[in-house]
Amino acid sequence: xxxxxxxxxxxxxxxxxxxxxxxxxxxxxxxxxxxxxxxxxxxxxxxxxxxxxxxxxxxxxxxxxxxxxxxxxxxxxxxxxxxxxxxxxxxxxxxxxxxxxxxxxxxxxxxxxxxxxxxxxxxxxxxxxxxxxxxxxxxxxxxxxxxxxxxxxxxxxxxxxxxxxxxxxxxxxxxxxxxxxxxxxxxxxxxxxxxxxxxxxxxxxxxxxxxxxxxxxxxxxxxxxxxxxxxxxxxxxxxxxxxxxxxxxxxxxxxxxxxxxxxxxxxxxxxxxxxxxxxxxxxxxxxxxxxxxxxxxxxxxxxxxxxxxxxxxxxxxxxxxxxxxx
Amino acid sequence: xxxxxxxxxxxxxxxxxxxxxxxxxxxxxxxxxxxxxxxxxxxxxxxxxxxxxxxxxxxxxxxxxxxxxxxxxxxxxxxxxxxxxxxxxxxxxxxxxxxxxxxxxxxxxxxxxxxxxxxxxxxxxxxxxxxxxxxxxxxxxxxxxxxxxxxxxxxxxxxxxxxxxxxxxxxxxxxxxxxxxxxxxxxxxxxxxxxxxxxxxxxxxxxxxxxxxxxxxxxxxxxxxxxxxxxxxxxxxxxxxxxxxxxxxxxxxxxxxxxxxxxxxxxxxxxxxxxxxxxxxxxxxxxxxxxxxxxxxxxxxxxxxxxxxxxxxxxxxxxxx
Numbered sequence: 001x002x003x004x005x006x007x008x009x010x011x012x013x014x015x016x017x018x019x020x021x022x023x024x025x026x027x028x029x030x031x032x033x034x035x036x037x038x039x040x041x042x043x044x045x046x047x048x049x050x051x052x053x054x055x056x057x058x059x060x061x062x063x064x065x066x067x068x069x070x071x072x073x074x075x076x077x078x079x080x081x082x083x084x085x086x087x088x089x090x091x092x093x094x095x096x097x098x099x100x101x102x103x104x105x106x107x108x109x110x111x112x113x114x115x116x117x118x119x120x121x122x123x124x125x126x127x128x129x130x131x132x133x134x135x136x137x138x139x140x141x142x143x144x145x146x147x148x149x150x151x152x153x154x155x156x157x158x159x160x161x162x163x164x165x166x167x168x169x170x171x172x173x174x175x176x177x178x179x180x181x182x183x184x185x186x187x188x189x190x191x192x193x194x195x196x197x198x199x200x201x202x203x204x205x206x207x208x209x210x211x212x213x214x215x216x217x218x219x220x221x222x223x224x225x226x227x228x229x230x231x232x233x234x235x236x237x238x239x240x241x242x243x244x245x246x247x248x249x250x251x252x253x254x255x256x257x258x259x260x261x262x263x264x265x266x267x268x269x270x271x272x273x274x275x276x277x278x279x280x281x282x283x284x285x286x287x288x289x290x291x292x293x294x295x296x297x298x299x300x301x302x303x304x305x306x307x308x309x310x311x312x313x314x315x316x317x318x319x320x321x322x323x324x325x326x
Numbered sequence: 327x328x329x330x331x332x333x334x335x336x337x338x339x340x341x342x343x344x345x346x347x348x349x350x351x352x353x354x355x356x357x358x359x360x361x362x363x364x365x366x367x368x369x370x371x372x373x374x375x376x377x378x379x380x381x382x383x384x385x386x387x388x389x390x391x392x393x394x395x396x397x398x399x400x401x402x403x404x405x406x407x408x409x410x411x412x413x414x415x416x417x418x419x420x421x422x423x424x425x426x427x428x429x430x431x432x433x434x435x436x437x438x439x440x441x442x443x444x445x446x447x448x449x450x451x452x453x454x455x456x457x458x459x460x461x462x463x464x465x466x467x468x469x470x471x472x473x474x475x476x477x478x479x480x481x482x483x484x485x486x487x488x489x490x491x492x493x494x495x496x497x498x499x500x501x502x503x504x505x506x507x508x509x510x511x512x513x514x515x516x517x518x519x520x521x522x523x524x525x526x527x528x529x530x531x532x533x534x535x536x537x538x539x540x541x542x543x544x545x546x547x548x549x550x551x552x553x554x555x556x557x558x559x560x561x562x563x564x565x566x567x568x569x570x571x572x573x574x575x576x577x578x579x580x581x582x583x584x585x586x587x588x589x590x591x592x593x594x595x596x597x598x599x600x601x602x603x604x605x606x607x608x609x610x611x612x613x614x615x616x617x618x619x620x621x622x623x624x625x626x627x628x629x630x631x632x633x634x635x636x637x638x639x640x641x642x643x644x645x646x647x
Contacts, residue, residue: 060396094429103428110395110432115419121385122420125392125400132348132374132398152415155385162380316430317464319488324465325516325563 006053011210014049018069020291041069043240046265048073050213054221063142065100065114076104082298088305117150127165140168146177160230161199169232179251195232207235330500332477348375351403387413394436404440421490422465443496443534450620455584457494458591461562467491468562470533474504479513496534518565524554527578532558542638577608587615
């Protein structure tokens, strides 16, 4: 069974939801409502928006610390994500995780991992469990190109290929590992070649083109569900904003950023939908209003949220008792 | 039955009793296990469930964690504690933290077994006792079975846990022989055990040091000193109640820990005794640990680096005065 294909409007809607949500996050960070590290996905929305519709509810997702978009696209309520950013107990991780550790097991959204490459071995284990039980499920793991330098990428890719596990490796290549350009960290910059060397079926996709991402993801997931070998999709993309809120962006030029901004996945798709007649000014306005209303509602929910009592500090260390025992 | 065979029988029982259980690690299958613990299990359970892995500790330990989250009950074997450092990211940053970081949503019922300790002239990259490091980490359970019954039973108890359990098997214990009752006793994952009652001092130890401490207690008894021997069994959580009850009876304590003394499990135990039973003490606490040196190869140097029976006996005499 495959998930229904998303329409262009669906993709646009999801990208707008993510964009407006994150713009608000940046604003709230400035106001002090959100603290810690905040990594924005702005510019890269086409990837989460395009890949998630290819997955079924029983499939699992593991993501990085730049995962607000993935959580939103998977259907984690904006309210619970925003409340998590505020550190409120109504947050999707009860205020224990924050921006980098969004979890929603009811939607099989398993974080939110802030160790670069750290979720890749977990994804292999998810795939292994499904394979051993003959479950026709897929695990999608998102990571940046920076993770390709980690041993955990190579170990995980090899294991997934060796055991032919239903894992979709989605590499979000935004060209910079924090401030280090790909060519300054990898002797060979062809990421698909590296993935193929480990035994993964690999393909490069324009990560600024949401319909192209969606089509590639659907094809990959269908092949995996049919028992095919693990897949690697290199999504070529770009982060429009700084790495985090502490980044002075000394490592890239304004011209480069501007050139990529002209390829904004939202405006590109909107233009093509306008040209094809699927979108008009009224619908665009309605989508905008819908996205903004969702964000405002999420902020109000987060603001009204409550603080976990400090007496509960040691909860969730172990299943059976506070602090897990020491 | 040997400690090694007891571990194998525990694994066999677990594999028979629960289809979610599988064993994964380097050379656990065709080779039969580096220390022959899993010998014969491949033939009985097949290669799906007795799964050889590449030399990729972080990868296969992480895969065990992922499989545990996703409904299986993996037993991951790491050849030796020194190699587990290659998987420390997965153990610390994922296994130990996911439950808390997710607000209680993600449980990690993985069991990770590894060999620890010196005494086999394997030098400085195969001989250390780093279980104390792991016992530092909230979110993990750390156990060190020291007897045949615990070798069999603690694995089964670990598999019943909803949280990650690390099992440290001392290399010098594999050949230890003892009776295993039929049916074998069900044991708890937690709680220290009094292995020998005594009145003059408490000898507190665990894992591979237990046989040395028992031998020392025997010698002390012949010299008129009745030592009580406490086997910690669980290194996290520690069983403060059993430790304090013993110390309050004997009023003197000596900790024997094969780990290095600086920043160690022995330091933690002594601190707890000071915090909880200071006024019950009749003498300063003492400890016997490994010398602060990477464990050397040459036999005489290695033996000089590790706790031994003579050293324990003389330290005990000093405590008793």
